[in-house]
Amino acid sequence: MLLTMFNRRESPAAELPLEDGVISAQTLTLDKETAVKRYETITFGLG
Amino acid sequence: MLRVRVGYCGGVKEHPSYYDLGDHTEAVSIDFDPEVISYEEILDQFWDAHDPTRNNASRQYLHALFYRSEAQKVAAEESLIKVAAKRDIPEGKIETEIIPIREFTYAEDYHQKYYLTRYAELREFLVQFYPDGKALADSTVAMRLNAYLFSGLDKSRERLALEIESYDLPEDYRALVLARV
Numbered sequence: 001m002l003l004t005m006f007n008r009r010e011s012p013a014a015e016l017p018l019e020d021g022v023i024s025a026q027t028l029t030l031d032k033e034t035a036v037k038r039y040e041t042i043t044f045g046l047g
Numbered sequence: 048m049l050r051v052r053v054g055y056c057g058g059v060k061e062h063p064s065y066y067d068l069g070d071h072t073e074a075v076s077i078d079f080d081p082e083v084i085s086y087e088e089i090l091d092q093f094w095d096a097h098d099p100t101r102n103n104a105s106r107q108y109l110h111a112l113f114y115r116s117e118a119q120k121v122a123a124e125e126s127l128i129k130v131a132a133k134r135d136i137p138e139g140k141i142e143t144e145i146i147p148i149r150e151f152t153y154a155e156d157y158h159q160k161y162y163l164t165r166y167a168e169l170r171e172f173l174v175q176f177y178p179d180g181k182a183l184a185d186s187t188v189a190m191r192l193n194a195y196l197f198s199g200l201d202k203s204r205e206r207l208a209l210e211i212e213s214y215d216l217p218e219d220y221r222a223l224v225l226a227r228v
Contacts, residue, residue, distance in 0.1 A: 027176040030213040034049045034187040042089050043056060043076040043113040043148055046096060047103050 050078040052184040056151045072109040090126040102142035113148035156180030160193040188214045204228045
């Protein structure tokens with residue numbers, strides 16, 4: 001069920017945006033490809 | 048993984064910095080493709096990467112999960128219950144904190160893509176493609192290069208060979224990276 005909840009999000013994610021909502025690294029080919037992919041963000045600290 | 052950056056979060060101090068962190072914690076923020084790996088699978092790796100029965104007294108170096116939504120909070124709490132059961136310990140013995148992210152502040156540029164700093168010319172080449180340090184921190188290319196050049200990672204030279212074209216590196220830098228993986 002949780003997986004379904006997370007998979008609903010579209011990129012650029014409205015619910016889980018990057019901190020400023022903009023992916024500015026879009027010049028190189030791989031950056032351009034990943035900038036349009038759906039994504040989620042996980043944040044953690046490991047000491 | 049699509050993008051990775053390091054920064055400070057979890058606290059209430061405005062404009063934290065490395066030398067004036069206030070009540071924030073040093074953290075890593077990862078954008079991932081949910082069709083490739085799930086939030087729950089990364090949570091499993093998070094729990095495996097530390098001892099959740101111990102935490103640091105300093106908030107700067109906490110073991111913590113920072114949630115951005117109710118769904119993430121629920122998933123994080125469920126994962127904590129699962130970890131406690133797997134280790135056969137009471138949930139109250141888990142010291143890892145699950146707290147709202149509030150705001151994420153990018154760490155200073157010199158903290159981002161740390162292993163690339165050992166390859167100054169390559170880093171200088173990349174910098175020209177990004178308007179600022181934050182954009183470089185959000186680069187998939189820089190993230191992949193940083194990971195491949197970090198000797199401690201489980202690296203796949205075959206995978207790198209397949210995707211290095213998409214990094215748009217000149218031939219000499221391409222050869223340098225391939226030679227080190």
